[in-house]
Amino acid sequence: MRNLLSRTAWLLLLLLWGCSPATSIQSEPAPCFTLATYRQFAFVEVDTEVEEAGPAYEGYVHFLKQELALQLEQRGLKQAPSADQADLLINLGIVVDRQVQTRETNIITDPPRYIGQRRYTWQSKEVEVGRYSVGTVSVHLVDPVQNEMVWQGTAERIISDKPEKLREQIEKGIAQLVASIPS
Template sequence: MRKLILSTACLLLWLFTGCSSSTSIHSEPAPGFGLSTYRQFAFMDVDTDLEKTGRDYQGHVHFLKQELARQLELRGLKQAPTTEEADLLINLGIVVDRQVQTRETDIISDPPRYIGQRRYTWQSREVEVGRYSVGTVSVHLVDPVQNELVWQGTAERVISDKPEKLREQIEKGIERLVSEIPS
């Protein structure tokens, strides 16, 4: 009975920690940087490597730019028509990495069924149990006059394969990332 309760508790703990994927945010401003000193922003070009990934993320990149522009406009900046007119440039970096989730078999939880042979051996091994994608967005704010990086931030999380869920994740992640930019 104790073993059943312990197994159930471990399973529930694993489910709550494994399924609660949250966005990991890191930001680093330059000394003395404040967003309020800038008026207009523009995006630098984003190149995607379709041949390497095999997937076209251009629609998601466009949505990500729209959401970033919306959040910056809420903070008082305007989007400039060209990069020459902007006093703040935004460089985006996007990485989507496909991961394999595995578990290790062991003698305690997966005992062998038949032990009657003398030369029988048991080896633990990795068993694939699923695949998932990890998305990382890095945002670099560059002052074009000084040609210096004034703020950098990254957001990373397990992303959904469903487009509507992915858009929701992008909205929440960009909102949290932009809130880290000092005023």
Template structure:
């Protein structure tokens, strides 16, 4: 049996499918940010949370601890960038929008190719329909940074993902999403 030598090109070809498989296993967080013209975070020294607007049928009754954890993560990111959390007379106000919807995953029962020529002797009908195969929650977080003196939106970021059902995994997902969002903020 001849051994294959691992060169740069053939090792890359062997590892490429593994990378695709692993990336397919980890759910993605879609992040979108948009700064106002001329916005620099370094122009601000203090921040405070102003308003939380939460909605959606998938939110549930026990969402408050997750909102508090989200605020902790955002505060941590801003403090790492040199801002200080204040209770009054603050430079930046943070508005949070949270929407959690419960979605239904379905598949359609249809004949994708040509229908069969012989169905059987009994008279029965068959029709295409949607069959529920699972339920999941999809969440969106919107973060708006507002200049308190001018009452003007200076930066906004959104993060969307299919939410983890276990609390520990959900918190990891929140932390990763906030980190990705604030990675793109202009310093």
């Protein structure tokens, strides 16, 4: 009995883990690029063009920069005091897109819609089920001496509306993204 419960618990855990939204990571280095050839990094100034961007948005941008700096420092780089002193510049792009989840009505199980005198029609239509946000972070590493991009990566996932869960998702996503940079 105990063995059956243990197996059922593991199966349930695997199913829940498989159903959780995953972060999609894409990484594209320039030929012969390695992170070990650089010593200091700095962020390029982020311009905000979103009207709704307020203190919450700025807080998440700041947290994202902190997390990226922490991950890069763990890989052996140091943050430069200014962009002039850095041998690697970081350009961030952040997009949050609101999506609508819909389902199509079924002409077999959904009742027909009455249109007029003895005219019944079966039309399928889209019904809104829910709304969610998809967040995308793109990171471009630029060599300021050569003035060219040496690595680009993106992380995309469905993001939570809860601030504490969103911070956890940012931490995990940035860790996966920085792990994909060639040493």
